[in-house]
Amino acid sequence: MAGVTIYQVAREARVSPSTVSNFLNGRPERMLPETRSRVAAAIDRLGYRPNRAARQLRTGQNQVIGLVVPSVANPFWGSFARMLERAALIEGYRVLLCNSERDPERERGYLDELWADGIRGVVLCSSLPSLEHVLPLVDAGLGLVAFDRTAQAGDPAALVNISVNNAVGAHLATAHLLQLGHRRIAFVSGSLRSVNRRDRFRGFTQAFEEAGLDPAGAVVWSGGAEQEPYGDLDAAELGRKAARELLAAPDRPTGIVAINDMCALGVSAGIRDAGLAVGRDVSVVGFDDIVLADLAAPPLTTVRQPIAEMAAAAFQHLRSRIDAPEGGPSQSLLMRPELVVRASTGPAPRE
């Protein structure tokens, strides 16, 4: 045990514990320079580090935020976790990591745990349509930033939503394929239960409508049976399976919009499994722009999320919420996505 306390520092510096505490907590100007340096020297000499548990018990504050992601094994969430942690670290906050596997039960369990740990700010990457399993805690004062989810009717005022504009993103992706002459386009996703996925699907159909086409003609592949929930690890496997099934059909699509990059990479693998060439026989668009999108063969055309800005914004909102729990209703943020054209998309092959 380390266990050098504020009392020992006080004795060493020949002051009272209160003075040491004052020194530590932003009121060093309330003492003579001479005292100040005596305290500083004592702290240094003894290698004193404040006991965080005691501090938290006393103040009710701590410097930890929670992060709940579907699975940090998915590179998109991995990157997000890293950037959020980075943003947090700069301000002296630490990040507790939770993998929900998209399971509402686990999600709720995690938030309860975090609350019991005295954590008052959480970034929840849930995108479940309803957050009601979590609202009691928000009412109790938990600062919550919902990531990758747009504001829904009935959301409490205290809730901040940060998301890319998923409809616009999917629209971008789909319009890109349409412009390349593709007409038989499939939308590949797991179940469409989550908000962001529904938004993306909406963007998909809107692009059809704007092109004067009937979206009903588009193929939607959403995991066959609704055997939810599934982890994000399987997104790739899902895409592969989707590609296999879609390409075996008589009127196989020439373009595929995947729900995210992992799925798109799976789709690409599936296309190759079928002996076809990605970008020539079948075009694929992803979503996220993970690092690997550019490394794939062919490099993946995708919709980029400004992940660094989003992570920074998520932390900032959380932070101001923690500092001023009763602050007014907070703004939700809807970022602009960007289409990154690479080689996984090309002109529709002529029949």
Add this chain to the structure above:
Amino acid sequence: MAGVTIYQVAREARVSPSTVSNFLNGRPERMLPETRSRVAAAIDRLGYRPNRAARQLRTGQNQVIGLVVPSVANPFWGSFARMLERAALIEGYRVLLCNSERDPERERGYLDELWADGIRGVVLCSSLPSLEHVLPLVDAGLGLVAFDRTAQAGDPAALVNISVNNAVGAHLATAHLLQLGHRRIAFVSGSLRSVNRRDRFRGFTQAFEEAGLDPAGAVVWSGGAEQEPYGDLDAAELGRKAARELLAAPDRPTGIVAINDMCALGVSAGIRDAGLAVGRDVSVVGFDDIVLADLAAPPLTTVRQPIAEMAAAAFQHLRSRIDAPEGGPSQSLLMRPELVVRASTGPAPRE
């Protein structure tokens, strides 16, 4: 604030706080069944959750472990983080995430922070040759599992090392290429400063020697200048750059052993940049077997690490260390890697 305390529960149940505490902490048999159910009912009715900070202050224990990885944005570390978190969760532990970016300064800073937070168990994925920047804390009682690093002379007895046998892994990879007839083989890595990388390099040269070849003839590309540290994000970029440089040389290699899968995927991209075909013109072997290895085109031949077992083992060791801080010197673990042959390797092209 939630803030229902053990006192309120006690009053509600018409017992003393001590009794409630006894109920909560494993001594429920020390009271009449009737009392027990009264307490249980009160807890339930009030929605009481123990205050963890207070508990930690009192007992010095908490249920949190630290995880320090180079960068969770790297899918390998992402997967590892997820599995460690899963193993921890089962036993009621939470995981605090830290990205060191392979910077010893940051590493040390993180461990200090974790220690100040009262965390007594950390999985450190460092692989820096020396852990001396961290030893004072181990001496002070911090449970430390070093992951991806083999035991070194001078390591304290309390330190547990868990790693795959990197030498064997790299040997496997290299022998595979040699067997396919490759003779001009390059080893691509960032700097070779870390233990695991040196081990892998050793396996690489050993395979040459066993084949009766002079390892001095092999090309070693290790990042040009030693401009360390670099984040793992850049592993791919590094590989790409390496491939470009290596393939521009007069006697270009026909086989490349990459330090890990991200690097290998970068190398593959670089090979394609040069207009060559991976697996035919140039063979590539990775290390780790991340999920994406199988999705790449062509799928990546690689050395698999038994990541799930390693994560579980890491947690178990940590846990027993936390429960019995003065336990005897602990075993280090050296797991067996496995070569997974896919299509990124093929027979050496004839000249």
Add this chain to the structure above:
DNA sequence: ATTTACTGGTGGAACGTTGCAGCAAGGCTA
């Protein structure tokens, strides 16, 4: 000379647990 204000501190009660020591009541032994 008295009040008022400020400066540079100190004292001590919390924060919510835990766990040891103790205690009342009943039962057993001698």
Add this chain to the structure above:
DNA sequence: TAGCCTTGCTGCAACGTTCCACCAGTAAAT
């Protein structure tokens, strides 16, 4: 009947902070 053990519970101090209230000393204002 005294002594002692056991059962089932309670009292209280401690864990290491913080921060409000207070205080002694000096200086300025009345």
